[in-house]
Amino acid sequence: MNQSYDLVVIGLSLSSSWGNGHATTFRALLRGLKAQGSRVLFLERDVPWYASNRDLPDPDFCELEYFTSLEDLAERFGPTLQAADAVMIGSYVPEGVATIDAVAALEPQVLCFYDIDTPVTLAKLERGDEEYLARRQIPIFDIYFSFSGGPVLDRLEQQYGARAALPLYCSVDAKRYQNTGELEHWDLGYLGTYSPDRQPVLERLLIEPARRLPQMRFVVAGPQYPAEIDWPENVERIEHLPPAEHASFYSRQRFTLNVTRADMIAAGWSPSVRLFEAAACRTPVISDHWDGLTDFFPEGEAITIAQSSDDVVAALCSTSKEKRAALAGAAYQRVMEGHTGTERARDLLLALDQHRQRLRTAV
CATH class of the missing domain: 3.40.50.2000 (Glycogen Phosphorylase B;)
Structure with missing residues (x-):
């Protein structure tokens, strides 16, 4: 049985689905986490292209806050990041490398990465492109959650030094995605x-x-x-x-x-x-x-x-x-x-439970 968690997620966007697939992925997952009894604070960089296209400015399944800079993030949310049961940083976060370093320096209890772009990430790293994640940072995460499964998980651990690479596929909110009964057009x-x-x-x-x-x-x-x-x-x-x-x-x-x-x-x-x-x-x-x-x-x-x-x-x-x-x-x-958001939330919480159990066993 999963216990409830206080989680902080720093992601590309939750408020706007304009031009990205991250928002719908986060929405399904976070709704599932609420259904499982966990509390989530989502932190989103306040950027003009999403600010002018927000289709979910006030979610009812989590707390949503915006930050304007890394200094603003640390000043306003530093204690919350340290106190949370787990912090998860997503791929393609603006100034991602600096954001990861800043959060890691706060020594959160559990630090995770959610790569919603794993194949793109690895292709970029192979080219030396560290737009939102540096190769040196992969081993610092307690868990590397990956949009992709299969052999890429072994590659993350064996080639890139991930401590634990686990699949966390995208999912769908079953309550909001149903056939509407409309005529085929x-x-x-x-x-x-x-x-x-x-x-x-x-x-x-x-x-x-x-x-x-x-x-x-x-x-x-x-x-x-x-x-x-x-x-x-x-x-x-x-x-x-x-x-x-x-x-x-x-x-x-x-x-x-x-x-x-x-x-x-x-x-x-x-x-x-x-x-x-x-x-x-x-x-x-x-x-x-x-x-x-x-x-x-x-x-x-x-x-x-x-x-x-x-x-x-x-x-x-x-x-x-x-x-x-x-x-x-x-x-x-x-x-x-x-593959519903509820099932994916269970996958995430089970991984956190198992990580905690490993830590207890190691003591």
């Missing part, structure tokens, strides 16, 4: 911020099928797509879709598309939150392939895997309504059993 949709390494796959798995199937309707939601992209007339564009509208968006699609960043394909075992969100809304998913995907969603049973435009066209034109319902139902069951 699009045949295939995609939700994701523009990424140069994902764009060729999006071209192959959505834009080209849209050109071949002018009688069908497609949609791409997400910011930062370059103006020069040649969208077919039957592809609707939505610049930004706040999380409150995600369930409706998924529920109105016959299929939704999952496209994975190149670094995450290379690492494997890195499920995007959109997989869990779509499944929770009982929308069947077409996805590109990466190692570990079928551990989460067996091919042909809970997901359709596509390598080419032909594969997508075939799925859209040949999959019966009954088969779509079976795919969606199997994926929904898997997510409800193992």
